[in-house]
Amino acid sequence: MNNAEIWEVATNVFRETLDLDxxxxxxxxxxxxxxxxxxxxxxxxxxxxxxxxxxxxxTGEIDGLENVGQFIDLIERKLPHE
Amino acid sequence: MNSAxxxxxxxxxxxxxIAFPICVTDDDMQRFARLSGDVSPLHTDxxxxxxxxxxxxxxxxxxxxxYISRLVGMHMPGQNSVExxxxxxxxxxxxxxxxxxxxxxxxxxHDSVRLLEITFRIATPAKTVASGVARVLVx
Numbered sequence: 001m002n003n004a005e006i007w008e009v010a011t012n013v014f015r016e017t018l019d020l021d022x023x024x025x026x027x028x029x030x031x032x033x034x035x036x037x038x039x040x041x042x043x044x045x046x047x048x049x050x051x052x053x054x055x056x057x058x059t060g061e062i063d064g065l066e067n068v069g070q071f072i073d074l075i076e077r078k079l080p081h082e
Numbered sequence: 083m084n085s086a087x088x089x090x091x092x093x094x095x096x097x098x099x100i101a102f103p104i105c106v107t108d109d110d111m112q113r114f115a116r117l118s119g120d121v122s123p124l125h126t127d128x129x130x131x132x133x134x135x136x137x138x139x140x141x142x143x144x145x146x147x148x149y150i151s152r153l154v155g156m157h158m159p160g161q162n163s164v165e166x167x168x169x170x171x172x173x174x175x176x177x178x179x180x181x182x183x184x185x186x187x188x189x190x191x192h193d194s195v196r197l198l199e200i201t202f203r204i205a206t207p208a209k210t211v212a213s214g215v216a217r218v219l220v221x
Contacts, residue, residue: 043197044167044217047192056192
């Protein structure tokens with residue numbers, strides 16, 4: 001899966017989880033910028049991403065994220081390289 | 083008295099199962115009607131229920147969900163848990179005084195956020211009554 005595909009899949013996961021059909025992900029986007037992206041939805045987002053991409057995160061990896069760009073980078077590092 | 087289990091994150095393994103019997107009585111139905119304010123005749127009037135094609139009044143779905151609360155809060159994982167979400171399908175009606183079993187399985191552990199996905203099923207020997215998944219934070 002290339003970078004563009006990861007962004008596309010992640011966008012769908014965020015839209016479904018946060019119930020925001022028009023949400024556009026950008027690298028600098030944070031939870032503070034998105035209505036409804038609260039602490040519970042953040043947990044559900046992490047779980048949904050793990051399931052959709054078939055990967056697992058550690059607590060430290062999640063706690064260190066500062067924005068969507070870093071989240072996407074983490075997903076990319078976790079995915080098996082072809 | 084607090085008799086809730088107190089499992090910690092490390093005590094819980096994927097695949098762990100829990101089950102207990104349930105049987106809703108007429109008294110349970112009356113108390114739930116008062117609690118919820120739902121006195122729909124489908125749950126209170128046998129003649130009405132039969133007119134809709136059921137053998138008798140059917141147990142409230144909300145009352146069945148209360149047993150999921152018991153599953154999570156008392157058994158798996160018990161007092162260290164907070165329910166984060168619930169998906170449930172009501173597949174077949176359950177009738178008053180009908181014996182059923184609620185069974186749950188820890189389907190997934192998400193270590194990163196300490197969230198469990200517990201799939202559950204309420205069933206009699208003859209039918210599935212309800213099934214779904216509870217998402218539970220362990221604190």
